[in-house]
Amino acid sequence: MYIEGRAGLSEKLLHYSSHTPEEKETKLDLIKGGTTSHYFPVFETVLKSHGQDYLIGNKLCRADIHLLALLYHVEEFDSSLISSFPLLKTVLCALRALKTRISKLPTVKKFLQPGSLRKFPIDAKGLEAAKKIFNV
Numbered sequence: 001m002y003i004e005g006r007a008g009l010s011e012k013l014l015h016y017s018s019h020t021p022e023e024k025e026t027k028l029d030l031i032k033g034g035t036t037s038h039y040f041p042v043f044e045t046v047l048k049s050h051g052q053d054y055l056i057g058n059k060l061c062r063a064d065i066h067l068l069a070l071l072y073h074v075e076e077f078d079s080s081l082i083s084s085f086p087l088l089k090t091v092l093c094a095l096r097a098l099k100t101r102i103s104k105l106p107t108v109k110k111f112l113q114p115g116s117l118r119k120f121p122i123d124a125k126g127l128e129a130a131k132k133i134f135n136v
Helices: 002-016 021-050 062-077 086-103 106-112 124-133
Strands: none
Touching: 002 021, 002 062, 021 062, 021 086, 062 086, 086 106
C-alpha cells in the first residue's frame, strides 16, 4: 500500500518534465499541493502512529527504500516541500546514512560515477518516444 501511494506522486513528478512551459506552472502547483496536503501527511501519520523510524515495524523494508527514493526525488524537485514534516526529515537523515554505505559498494560506486547511464539524457526525440509509449 505504501509503495503504491509513493508511485502516485512519483508518476506526477515524472510526467512534469513532459509538459509545455505553460502547463508546467499549473502542474507544479498541483504537485506541491498534493505533496504537502496528501502524500507527505499520510507517511508522516504512519510514522507517528507507531513511533518507529520505519514504515513497518522497526526494521528497514522495501517500502522504506521506495519512500527514500521518493524523498530524494521530491527534495531534488523542491527541497522546501519536506520542511513541514519532521518525521520524514528524520527518516531521510537515517536513510542518508544507509545511502552512504550502499554508495561505497564497488559496483554501486561505479554506477554512480559521472558519465554512467544512471540518468539517461532526455532530448526532444527521447521525450517524444516516451510520450508515445506512455500515451501522454
